Amino acid sequence: MSDDIIRLSASELGERLAAHEISAVEATQASLDRIAAVDGGVNAFLHVATDAALTAARDIDRRRGSGEKLGPLAGVPIAVKDVLVTTDMPTTAGSRILEGWVPPYDATSVRLVREAGLIPIGKTNMDEFAMGSSTEHSAYGPTHNPWALDRIPGGSGGGSAAAVAAFEAPIALGSDTGGSIRQPAHVTGTVGVKPTYGAVSRYGAIAMASSLDQIGPVSRTVLDSALLHDIIGKHDHHDSTSLRDRWPSMAEAVRTADVSGMRIGVIRQLDGEGFQQGVLDRFHESLALLEKAGAEIVEVNTPNFEYAISAYYLIMPAEASSNLAKFDSVRFGLRVTPEGGGTVEDVMAATREAGFGAEVKRRIILGTYALSAGYYDAYYGSAQKVRTLVQRDFNAAFAQVDVVASPTAPTTAFKLGEKSDDPMAMYLNDIATIPANLAGVPGISLPAGLAAEDGLPVGIQFVAPARADERLYTVGGALEKLLEAEWGGRLLDQAPDLTQLIAAQEGAR
């Protein structure tokens, strides 16, 4: 029974809960049991909130029992990326500098999922302050890809993606600054959406780069992401960049998905050189399916995308260097006093020296340099100009097509440790995802199949114009249906048995 529950999608589970076939306590316990069984091998969770989750689940059961009308995901367990502050769980953002910190407030997105009756079951692992593409930069050890434990689950949100792929939770919250929701979805055979910048409140999301960060859903099906998107996509007066749009239902877009007449632009610059063959094969198969379903596939040109990574790696560290200044030991978090005491400056420096990992320090230094007098125009200033050019590329593309498509990332999951010493190689992972963040436009990654050469999952990415998030769910929902008809089920049904993988790994030790 418990095994059946964990394999249900969030929407399926929601329906069974609404029909009183499963209780929220049972659903929550099933997730907790699965975590207990496999997370030793996956390390998706930094904190599991057993008591708080069961208490919340009992409350939902009581309310449902008293006849209260609850939302479609009420009683469904949800994993929360540790970048979001939570009052009942510690929040570390994957950093030693926040170890043990329990925030006095809930992030708006967390408040909204609680209000919708979802059950936060724990906080998921991530690259420290969301800086990375593999979770190897977490201060609490890497997360392992449930498809192959020696491989990366993507990053920075590898914990949320792996938790969903490992059936530890049906759904999760992530954050995406340069691809941290979509690239992990790509390498774990799951779905991830970065909404339009401003569609979801950033209040309570520990900032890496404020002008790029966006909170979004992580799930196993497109419909589940849509349902979560509908819950968290609300205006918030705590966030000045929060949009006031009246959004159409994303879930409705999935349920009525029809791509006939839709114009899909293939980005020439992200289709070929530098991309693994198996990734390109699955990409083109997906496009062929969409074309057969009535979509029109055209090529679009985005000449400035080649500068996007360079611009991103100036703007992101510049903002991060300032956002991370608050971690100084004075008001919260780690405090390290140098031997023999010292001034407040000495204590701040010792704390930051001990509390931040190497990648965080690298980006703080890069960003501080990029903003320095005399260098500002050449670095930060130029990067902002490139950002405008990338936005223009998208504008030109969207004048021709409804959405653009590309592989989500150049390769399938690489091995843990493979790129740890090569930041540039690591940064190139985000080549296809970064442009959407620079332009503030929404993007989705959903499973496109397995690469023939390594049998690992491959994702396909669609990007829509700002505020047209529902188009992602239309094309994503339609393609998912077409692909699952081909596969005869979900892609994750083809994933190896995780308990056997873990046993084999332990046997090998």
Add this chain to the structure above:
Amino acid sequence: MARAELMDFDKALELFEPVMGFEVHVELNTKTKMFSDAPNVFGSEPNTNITPTCLGLPGSLPVVNAQAVRYSISLGLALGCEIAPSSRFARKNYFYPDTPKNYQISQFDEPIAFEGSVDVELSDGSIVSVPIERAHMEEDAGKLTHVGGSTGRIQGAEYSLVDYNRAGVPLVEIVTKPIYGAEHSSPELAKAYVSTIRDIVVSLGISDAKMERGNLRCDANVSLRPRAAAGEPVAPLGTRTETKNVNSLRSVERAVRYEIQRQAAILAKGGSITQETRHWHEDTGETSAGRPKSDADDYRYFPEPDLLPVVPSAELIEELRSALPEPPAARRRRLKAEWGFTDLEFQDINNAGLLTEITETVAAGATPAAARKWWTGEIARIANTSDADAASLVSPADVAALANLVDAGTLTDRLARQVLEGVIAGEGTPQEVVDARGLAVVSDDGALIAAIDEALLGQPDVLAKIRDGKVQAAGAVIGAVMKAMKGQADAARVRELVLERAQQV
């Protein structure tokens, strides 16, 4: 520098031309803070008026206070500035424990108001136009208390306490352009400028403007350059010092005068001025070196990504413009006429910076004459002897109450001065002091008559003289009665009763 080493002021002006510039920070009296809905209240328990945003907690975000923007626009307009159709916030990055995020949200290259001027009136009635470079919005820092050292400064302290109640209080910083040509009037102009800014923000109602509470803070920049001989080009500007947080009108004047004399003494000896911030010491009337400041201080300003540009509509700007109160100079002309003061009387008030106090005292119910008498008389005298600002000693409401007690006959002038002392000593309102000290005039005729009869019967010779019509003899009895009443009787009434009782006892 010891006083004796300073150059004589007139001598300094003979050799050098002073150039000044001011940065005045105005704390706005909005209900909530600049970027959060925490209350903007003075005097609460430390760290109670705070939200996650005030503490810079991870994940917190700023949201602009619309009222603060309106106040800033009004102030910009009152300073004759242009209002930017779009202005931006920027981050000023520096590490300091009173700054919760280790950056201050301020405005940098796109301030909300720019290019204005303020007419400032000097004691001789002349008007000086002070050029305004910009007025920009920003947030205040928290308050540090250094414990364990002898000076109250961070050097030598054992530990420091931080109160974040003030962190995020809305500020407008008004920056002047360099002010040339003030010459001997420089210290006076400095004081008159800050006083004018205070008048403006008070008339706009956008700040409590209490300098002693730090609602209005002045940083005074002073530099000197040598006088050019006839026919020679003007010397370039000298190195400036910035005297920080000068927190009374009187101190602004003294600090500028001190810096002119100090810098002149150094320059005349062939020395050079260090570009630095300086601290003003109210007690010694001196400035001392603070931290070296160079134009190359790198705050790594960049546009605040958490906030959108501030784009006030043209309608809002015009609405605020039409609601502006009259400018201070016009206001002075009007008040002078309304109050019926002579030129000299009015100039005295204006020069003493007491216009606002007297306006408020009149508004609280005193006659203009009584308000002027108290503020320029007894209160100014106490302020002088105690080296304090008159405004910081007593509130206009208390002065009005005091004047009314005199008018009602409850207090004589002499008693009222004692009551004023009590109010200044913090014993309460005038009425409370009267009650607590038992200072009211005895107007109970019964008590007076008893004392008078006793005095008359005790001096039969005097009584006989009065009965004979030698009225001046009554003085001896009046004196005795006043003594018996401990001065708390109205002498005129006592005289009346003495003459009456002399015919009856």
